[in-house]
Amino acid sequence: xxxxxxxxxxxxxxxxxxxxxxxxxxxxxxxxxxxxxxxxxxxxxxxxxxxxxxxxxxxxxxxxxxxxxxxxxxxxxxxxxxxxxxxxxxxxxxxxxxxxxxxxxxxxxxxxxxxxxxxxxxxxxxxxxxxxxxxxxxxxxxxxxxxxxxxxxxxxxxxxxxxxxxxxxxxxxxxxxxxxxxxxxxxxxxxxxxxxxxxxxxxxxxxxxxxxxxxxxxxxxxxxxxxxxxxxxxxxxxxxxxxxxxxxxxxx
Amino acid sequence: xxxxxxxxxxxxxxxxxxxxxxxxxxxxxxxxxxxxxxxxxxxxxxxxxxxxxxxxxxxxxxxxxxxxxxxxxxxxxxxxxxxxxxxxxxxxxxxxxxxxxxxxxxxxxxxxxxxxxxxxxxxxxxxxxxxxxxxxxxxxxxxxxxxxxxxxxxxxxxxxxxxxxxxxxxxxxxxxxxxxxxxxxxxxxxxxxxxxxxxxxxxxxxxxxxxxxxxxxxxxxxxxxxxxxxxxxxxxxxxxxxxxxxxxxxxx
DNA sequence: GGGCCCCAAACTGCATGCAATTGGAGCGAT
DNA sequence: ATCGCTCCAATTGCATGCAGTTTGGGGCCC
Numbered sequence: 001x002x003x004x005x006x007x008x009x010x011x012x013x014x015x016x017x018x019x020x021x022x023x024x025x026x027x028x029x030x031x032x033x034x035x036x037x038x039x040x041x042x043x044x045x046x047x048x049x050x051x052x053x054x055x056x057x058x059x060x061x062x063x064x065x066x067x068x069x070x071x072x073x074x075x076x077x078x079x080x081x082x083x084x085x086x087x088x089x090x091x092x093x094x095x096x097x098x099x100x101x102x103x104x105x106x107x108x109x110x111x112x113x114x115x116x117x118x119x120x121x122x123x124x125x126x127x128x129x130x131x132x133x134x135x136x137x138x139x140x141x142x143x144x145x146x147x148x149x150x151x152x153x154x155x156x157x158x159x160x161x162x163x164x165x166x167x168x169x170x171x172x173x174x175x176x177x178x179x180x181x182x183x184x185x186x187x188x189x190x191x192x193x194x195x196x197x198x199x200x201x202x203x204x205x206x207x208x209x210x211x212x213x214x215x216x217x218x219x220x221x222x223x224x225x226x227x228x229x230x231x232x233x234x235x236x237x238x239x240x241x242x243x244x245x246x247x248x249x250x251x252x
Numbered sequence: 253x254x255x256x257x258x259x260x261x262x263x264x265x266x267x268x269x270x271x272x273x274x275x276x277x278x279x280x281x282x283x284x285x286x287x288x289x290x291x292x293x294x295x296x297x298x299x300x301x302x303x304x305x306x307x308x309x310x311x312x313x314x315x316x317x318x319x320x321x322x323x324x325x326x327x328x329x330x331x332x333x334x335x336x337x338x339x340x341x342x343x344x345x346x347x348x349x350x351x352x353x354x355x356x357x358x359x360x361x362x363x364x365x366x367x368x369x370x371x372x373x374x375x376x377x378x379x380x381x382x383x384x385x386x387x388x389x390x391x392x393x394x395x396x397x398x399x400x401x402x403x404x405x406x407x408x409x410x411x412x413x414x415x416x417x418x419x420x421x422x423x424x425x426x427x428x429x430x431x432x433x434x435x436x437x438x439x440x441x442x443x444x445x446x447x448x449x450x451x452x453x454x455x456x457x458x459x460x461x462x463x464x465x466x467x468x469x470x471x472x473x474x475x476x477x478x479x480x481x482x483x484x485x486x487x488x489x490x491x492x493x494x495x496x497x498x499x500x501x502x503x504x
Numbered sequence: 505g506g507g508c509c510c511c512a513a514a515c516t517g518c519a520t521g522c523a524a525t526t527g528g529a530g531c532g533a534t
Numbered sequence: 535a536t537c538g539c540t541c542c543a544a545t546t547g548c549a550t551g552c553a554g555t556t557t558g559g560g561g562c563c564c
Contacts (some may be wrong), residue, residue, distance in 0.1 A: 016517095039545065059308060073527095073544080088404055155317070296549095326514095326556090514558095515554085515555080518551105521550080527542105534535105
């Protein structure tokens, strides 16, 4: 049951994809912290490919929001703002409610077993590092998405889950993984019972609690970019080199 | 108010992005039909860049699901299956409900005016081609997403809307755009009133009706890939060269 | 006439090379 | 010491070249 085939679009199993996967994993396991530099040369050398390939991989990851690409500058691991992190979680909640809505009562016994096995693995990993726990928890959600057999849903859930993973490494306090594991079990149970409303509520609460527990302080601004902080003030500066921000409603 | 700045991630305003935008537009306006071939050489020559750049652009569009990349084969405009189209609409409904939920009662007068102006433009374009009408309707939704000021939400709504746009060209009958325009006006009104529940319901109904109206026949299979059509039959073929499908629950 | 094979053209996968840009070290002036 | 300037190594942006793969069509045999 391992090795689910990737969708025909993107991830063509060539060298670019290999590097993408490696970097993605390094990022979500926090081996590469937000803000870490990713020079094309270094990547190419490390993975034994040319700069062209490394560059292409960075482009893909940028499209996923995991790295930031600035013209003529070294690419860096993305450093989402607190608001972006919250936005990502909001989107994730809706997407994953959709996942469990589609899955409720539709899972085979072997699929339930697979889910339980994954949570068991999460349980066993409790003694390990936070990074591994977070990765496993994320993969549980992606596993669920895979079971919808909707490539689009898989892609979006994966992406947004990775982004959330990334933000956890920025804003999270050392959080307990136990309750998350219990919530995973509860979700599996509700899915098996086919209790659509309940499982949607469970998923909603699960993600929301992870988000609110993790995204505590509105402004730790650890590695935050000065440019972000000063952006609101730039309006009053009269220079055509200042980045123009579109005027928009910032919801509460 | 035009020229909303693109997010710092992806769309770096270099040559690759230019080509991406051009192709994206060509695809959603059906100048390039699903299945159309996109050789790197031809693209490069057409846009006055090298194959490297054209290739990179194709990679980005593949990540968005607008083109399909097969190893050692010419890239083609994506040809989503009917099920994928339905999945895209389901996701879109959830995302856009989130958009209007965040926006209800939070829009400034000038933003309301901008939305109305856009719908006016849709109205004026009723006499034109279907392609333009569809593009404008799509851009209305993307305009809404922009107003949330959430780059992530903008990206996902844009992507999924483009994908839906693409599927419309595959499975849609010549549909009337009038009711869609009226529904857009109703949504604006509900947003201005700040009626959150109502606007979510309106958006849901709007998209759902577009989807069900458009995705009528489960199998028009115009330019559909034989491989997709025959996939269910491949199970009975005993050969290790047959593409293995993971066994999953296909929800009703 | 129809099926098969083989080969050339077309195309992709990837590496390398060159020009342009950046950012930071070094250094002198304040 | 701090600021500002200059210059060079590091790095990106992009084009080109080469090798391997796919395509499709002509010729050959049945």
